[in-house]
Amino acid sequence: MAVTIKDVAKMAGVSPSTVSRVLSGHPRISQKTASKVRTIMTELGYHPNMMAKSLVSKTTKSIGVILPKPAEELFLNTFFMELIRGIVSQANKSGYDIVISSGANEQEEVEAVGRLVHGGRIDGAVLLHSRQNDPVVEYLHNLDFPFVLVGRNEQYQDVLSVDTDNVQAAYDATRHLISFGHERIGFVSGPKNLIVSKDRMKGYKKAMHEAGLSTKSEWIVEDDFLQESGYRAMSFFMTLPERPTALVVIDDVVSFGVLRGLNELGYKVPEDLCIVSFNNNAVSELYSPPLSSVDIGIYHLGYVASQALIQAIQGDDKSLFCKRHIIPHRLMVRQSSMHNVMRTT
Amino acid sequence: MAVTIKDVAKMAGVSPSTVSRVLSGHPRISQKTASKVRTIMTELGYHPNMMAKSLVSKTTKSIGVILPKPAEELFLNTFFMELIRGIVSQANKSGYDIVISSGANEQEEVEAVGRLVHGGRIDGAVLLHSRQNDPVVEYLHNLDFPFVLVGRNEQYQDVLSVDTDNVQAAYDATRHLISFGHERIGFVSGPKNLIVSKDRMKGYKKAMHEAGLSTKSEWIVEDDFLQESGYRAMSFFMTLPERPTALVVIDDVVSFGVLRGLNELGYKVPEDLCIVSFNNNAVSELYSPPLSSVDIGIYHLGYVASQALIQAIQGDDKSLFCKRHIIPHRLMVRQSSMHNVMRTT
DNA sequence: CTGAAAGCGCTTACAG
DNA sequence: CTGAAAGCGCTTACAG
Known part of the structure; x- marks a missing residue:
């Protein structure tokens, strides 16, 4: 005993x-x-004995994290790992443990957090990504249970969140390509229901529009674009009468698929097509060619998310805290986008 | 209330x-x-209320996982994520939650599990990788606290563990290269203190020896070989008087670094050098060239680890359970190793 | 088949 | 500065 x-x-x-x-x-x-x-x-x-302590203090010193199912976002693997690493580091530093649970679908996710919340196992929760009409956000918000969102929510603007300025990030990436003389720039997006896809699309369009460039709908690929379909997507893109000379891609791993497709088709990057994408995957700088990517400080996102949440849990006057934290991003320019194009105008 | x-x-x-x-x-x-x-x-x-329940039942329905520090094994990122995913899935299915903690070094890791164990927060633990003289194993073993090891331990052979047959896996990979006529095959290993490095080295040497081939020490790179040093390592390898014509590499991400180095030096894979590595990273089949890799079923490793642990926790007669589970592996042959060499003998 | 009682290991007013 | 007592929400012999 x-x-x-x-x-x-x-x-x-x-x-x-x-x-x-x-x-x-x-x-x-x-x-x-x-x-x-x-x-x-x-x-x-x-x-x-933490259990006895928790029982009387009504506080568990642990925060919950729901692991998203791989299916819809396989390619974000390293994203989530980095995020969790940031969350765990800062939480541990503050004396909190992380409880991880998962659900096979949105319904199961709600049940999973429900068990954690009502079972009194966690003091707060962090949601790793932002979707449209997220039932988990809905649920937690109605319960008035402390949580932080990595990303942002459209229905509840005042929700505690930590985010990249994705509109600006995509704007920067696109501007970078424009500055090299590109006029026909395509956008390869991710799952439509993710807010991040939406925001980056917006930044891309904004930059194009500001520069007086048009964005043809055939230059834009949306929806569950998986790495495997890189080949197909590229063979479509490259045979377009007015094909793009550059691409903004939602995530580095998607770019890997794109590069594979281009390679099989015999096209060279950056000579035939320039690419810049997001998240600065560890592999990106090792790739051939090294991939230009917007580093969004994933570990830092997780770190700050945990910090903000714990502050909210412990704080008395919740309204005092900043509701929305923006982590700065930075474009890492590498070979995949280093090619000047003659302006034809 | x-x-x-x-x-x-x-x-x-x-x-x-x-x-x-x-x-x-x-x-x-x-x-x-x-x-x-x-x-x-x-x-x-x-x-x-789980806390009240735990207090009286002396059981928490959660198992602990210590997150390794990125430093020494940055490249294994996706490995750990997959592992955790497998663990979480199976644990949730069995009604268990996962508590994650981390430490900046081995000493801190011991403290972290100590807090979890003695605080009565977890019923068992899973250790994500196997090192030589692991103080965490030592600690848990002395406490006679239930835990499972992904990998194996040298001091305590009877420890509950889930592993790949890494000797066999490396043997298979090396045999594959030998069957293509290679006689000078190098081995790029990982951190020396990881058992996996040791086991794969052994399999490599075994295959070479059995085939009557010698393994020169300059063909072998050990120690913290990070992706970044791919260039340096390759410029060394390729200028050797009798340079290897093929390489067995400890992990796909390390291969990415190697490929980058070869590419910069103007060598072609597989024509100038064949490569086969391990872990079948999601990016490997997208690479140019697609990378031959031994798939070790990482998710499955995690799944079985969790299963075995929970069985051990709940079981009455612990000795009844299989102490060592081996998850089958499978070599995925892709372009990076598809090149025949003339035998010069 | 069901209830009253004791107890799990801690915290926290309430006294002193 | 310190102690006795009640209680957090549950489980589990012990009776009946």
Whole structure:
């Protein structure tokens, strides 16, 4: 049997209450008693029982994370790992543990968080991505349960969130290509229901529009574009009468598929087509050619998300905290976009 | 305030004990009472408080996972994500949650599991990788606390573990190259302290030896070989008087670095050098050239690890369970190794 | 088949 | 500065 507060108390010749108080650093405890108790604690190898503590304090010192199903976003693998790493680091630093759960679909996700929330297992939750009409956001919001969103929510604007300025990021990426003389620039997007797809699309269009360039609908690929379809997509793109000379791509891993397709078709990057994408995957700089990518500081996103959430959990006046944190991004220019095009205008 | 067992009891006109019993599916409860109680429960939106339950049952229905620091094995990113995904899926299916913690170094890792174990937060732990003289294994083993190891341990052979037969896997990979006529085959390994590096090295040497081929020490790169050093390593390899014509590489991401180096030096794969590596990264089949890789079923490793652990936790007679599970692997042959060499013998 | 009671290991007013 | 007591929400012998 593990050693309890009672054992320590008896050994130290004090009451359990006193032991509890030195444990929580209560101010009105004499130095002498405190140090004596502490000595006994290490001597006996005492560790407080978190379950008992949680039961009475109504606080668990842990936060929940729902792992998204791979299906719809296989290619974001490293994204989630980096995010979780950031979350775990900062949470641990603040004395919190991370509880991970998962659901095979949105319904199951709601059930999973429901179990965690109502079971009293977590003090708050972080949602790893933003979808349209996310039932989990709906659920947590109605419960008024503390949570933070990586991304943003369209229905509830005031939700605590940590995000990249994806409109700006896509705008920057597109501007970069425009500055190299490209006029026909395509956009390869991700799943339509992700807010990130929407925002980056917006930034892309904005940059094109501002530069007086048109965005033909056949230059835009949306929906679940998986790496595997890179070949097909490219064979379509490249045979267009007015084919794009550059592409903005939603994620580096999608670019890998695109590059594979182009390679099979005998096209060279960046000579025949320039590419810039997002998320700065670890593999991107090793690729041939090295891939230009917008680094969005994924680890940092996770770190700040955890920080903001814990602040919200512990804070008294929630309205005081910044509701929306934007993490700066940075375009890493590499070979895949380093090619000047003559302006034909 | 959340609804408790007492509220349900009062509402249903029974005692709390009865409610508790229908909750746990106790056999000697009348159908009538049971269904009445259940109705009230959903009506009131009752959810059992896990903390209270844990406190008395001495069981948490959650298992701990320590996240390794990125530093030493950055390139294994997707490996850990897949592993965790497998663990989470199976654990959730069995009604367990996953608690994740991390440490910046081995000492901190021990402290992290210590907190989880002694705080009574977890019923068991899974260790994501195997190192030589792992203090965490030491710690858990001495405590006789249930845990499962992905990989194997050298000091304690009888530890519950789930592993790839890495000797065989490397043997297979090397044989594959030998069958294409290669005689000078190099090996690019990973961190020396990982058991996986050691095992794959052994398989490589075994295959070489069996085929009557020698393994020069300058054909072997060990230690923290990061992707970034691919260039340097390759410029060394390729200028050797008797340079290798093929390479076995510890992980696909390391191969990406190698390919980058070769590309910059103007060598072609597979024509100038054949490559086969491990872990079948999602990006590998998209690469140019597509990378031959041994698929070790990472998700499956995680799934079985979780399963074995939970079985061990719940089982009465621990000795009955298989202590060591081997997950089958499979070589995915792709372009990077598809090149015949003339035998010069 | 069901209830009253004790207890899991802690915290926290309430006294002193 | 410290202790005795009640209680967090549940489970589980022990009776009946």
